[in-house]
Amino acid sequence: MPLYRLLYRSDIALSPEASPLDQQIEAIVASSALANTRDNLSGALIASNGVFIQALEGPLTALETTFERICRDLRHRRVRLIELAAAEERAFPEWRMIRVNNKEDVLQLCSEFGLQGSGRPDALRTSAIIALMRSVLVSNARVATGAGFPLHG
Template sequence: MPLHRLLYRSEITLPGSETAVRHQIDAIVAESEARNAAAELTGALLYVRGLIVQVLEGPLPAIEATFERICCDLRHRRVELLELTQAEGRMFGSWSMTHIRVGHDLDALLPTRLIEIGADGASAHATINLMRSLLTAGAARAASQAEGEAAATARASLSRP
């Protein structure tokens, strides 16, 4: 079965503080992971101050069913399909669904970029590549931080008499 990729953007309306909303986004992603794995879907979700951009990859019937469910979800407003295309391979194949987390430095820049995404192939492709880059950079940063913490713990244990 051919592989397809869908990119959409929406405004999300969730109650509570920014921290509470981020926890709700985490819960949505966790719920999506199991559902997507069963449907052979992979993808990523980027949330920045009320905007969601999400990529879904997999069999077309599963993508269509998932996107229809998203469009009917009253937490989403102004759902806009940016791209639906056949794909040669998965860009997010390691994740049935993942939440791309950005630091405060990028948080200020991304809303403008997210609003400017057009429904043309070049803009959608650039956005997907940006999401993939943010995801892999975040994973590399987390791994580096974990290595640094492990080294500090090892040094501390060696310096004890």
């Protein structure tokens, strides 16, 4: 089945009064991982500097219906699709959904990629972003096992 990858950014609109932001983000990741298992999707989420950046990959129909739900979600605003393109292979095969957590690298990504006003990054830049997200995850996984929601199991 052909594989596609989607990348978007949005402004975080969680309300800190409800519960700590990190807790709310972990809840989003956990329920997304469950839904993505059902839908054969995998991916990763950055939440930093007021911005979500999420990569999602899998069959096109599942991607489209999931992205429609994500766009309607009031926990973020100004959802902007950055790229939806065919992909050779999954960049995040190990994770149904995982938060990319590495302060320095992620902050760097967000400041470059907060995308205030700037146009769409080209395909080369988009794949550099995906590669950086993956490399942060892989290096984190070496130091902390058990994080995230693996594809199998």
